[in-house]
Amino acid sequence: TGNHWGYGKEDGPSLWHRNYPVAQGSRQSPIDIIPHQAAHDHSLDPIILNYDHCTSINISNNGHSVVVEFDDSDDRSVIRGGPLDNPYRLKQFHFHWGGKGCHGSEHTVEGLSYASELHLVHWNAVKYKNFGEAATAPDGLAVLGIFLETGDDHRWLHVITDALYMVKYKGSLTPFKGFNPKCLLPSSLHYWTYLGSLTTPPLHESVTWIILKEPISVSEKQLGKFRMLLFTGEEEVQRIHMENNFRPPQPLNDRKVRSSN
Ligand SMILES: NS(=O)(=O)c1c(F)c(F)c(S(=O)(=O)CCO)c(N[C@H](c2ccccc2)[C@@H](O)c2ccccc2)c1F
Numbered sequence: 001t002g003n004h005w006g007y008g009k010e011d012g013p014s015l016w017h018r019n020y021p022v023a024q025g026s027r028q029s030p031i032d033i034i035p036h037q038a039a040h041d042h043s044l045d046p047i048i049l050n051y052d053h054c055t056s057i058n059i060s061n062n063g064h065s066v067v068v069e070f071d072d073s074d075d076r077s078v079i080r081g082g083p084l085d086n087p088y089r090l091k092q093f094h095f096h097w098g099g100k101g102c103h104g105s106e107h108t109v110e111g112l113s114y115a116s117e118l119h120l121v122h123w124n125a126v127k128y129k130n131f132g133e134a135a136t137a138p139d140g141l142a143v144l145g146i147f148l149e150t151g152d153d154h155r156w157l158h159v160i161t162d163a164l165y166m167v168k169y170k171g172s173l174t175p176f177k178g179f180n181p182k183c184l185l186p187s188s189l190h191y192w193t194y195l196g197s198l199t200t201p202p203l204h205e206s207v208t209w210i211i212l213k214e215p216i217s218v219s220e221k222q223l224g225k226f227r228m229l230l231f232t233g234e235e236e237v238q239r240i241h242m243e244n245n246f247r248p249p250q251p252l253n254d255r256k257v258r259s260s261n
């Protein structure tokens with residue numbers, strides 16, 4: 001029906017261009033990052049994350065990913081610096097992951113993918129009056145990407161994985177207050193940055209991507225809990241486990257990836 005899209009054979013990334021022609025645009029995401037081809041740009045400032053007065057509201061399963069939403073009515077939770085000319089307000093974060101034993105990140109590094117990728121979506125509230133307007137502007141959004149690799153248990157991820165059973169079905173939502181995503185950051189904030197797009201429909205080419213070089217470690221057990229989520233709703237007969245919800249890398253075209261120091 002209509003603009004239905006997903007990650008399956010019948011509705012997956014290779015078919016999105018039918019309803020979203022920008023899928024074949026010139027600045028699509030994700031991409032394969034080749035570190036030694038990234039230009040070291042000494043003018044790039046460090047990124048600054050002010051997430052201290054965190055304002056998480058709820059956690060939900062929207063049939064594509066698990067999403068934690070934030071109150072973005074003021075500049076309490078912002079990202080600034082780096083390649084950004086303004087502070088961008090945190091709106092939501094979500095994850096992409098693979099199937100058991102498979103990898104599920106969206107960005108790859110020299111063809112290698114990680115087990116999962118966390119995206120923190122921010123919008124330019126200085127230049128645009130609301131998220132929707134920012135979402136279609138070339139400098140409207142900034143998404144911070146963090147790679148997850150399997151290894152030791154992540155000491156704070158359990159706060160999220162413990163809530164997943166409450167949002168098993170598509171369309172479920174539950175309160176999720178006071179979560180500060182700063183606890184999900186790796187120790188280094190070194191990053192790659194490039195101009196790209198949303199990686200799901202509507203695929204707007206409005207994102208400044210900031211991808212942290214250092215992954216965080218999560219256990220296979222913690223990652224397995226994400227796969228307990230369903231793409232399908234409680235009322236549906238079919239139960240399809242939520243996994244492999246990632247778009248493969250897209251052509252770099254004439255874009256340059258820059259590297260912080
Ligand atoms: N990888 S990505 O960062 O491009 C990405 C996703 F991969 C992604 F799965 C989502 S999603 O919200 O989980 C479901 C698809 O909309 C969003 N959600 C977006 C969003 C909706 C509401 C509030 C903030 C972010 C996306 O749905 C969107 C952005 C802009 C305009 C319309 C929709 C998203 F931005």
Ligand SMILES: [Zn+2]
Pocket residue numbers: 094095096119199
């Ligand atoms: Zn994403």
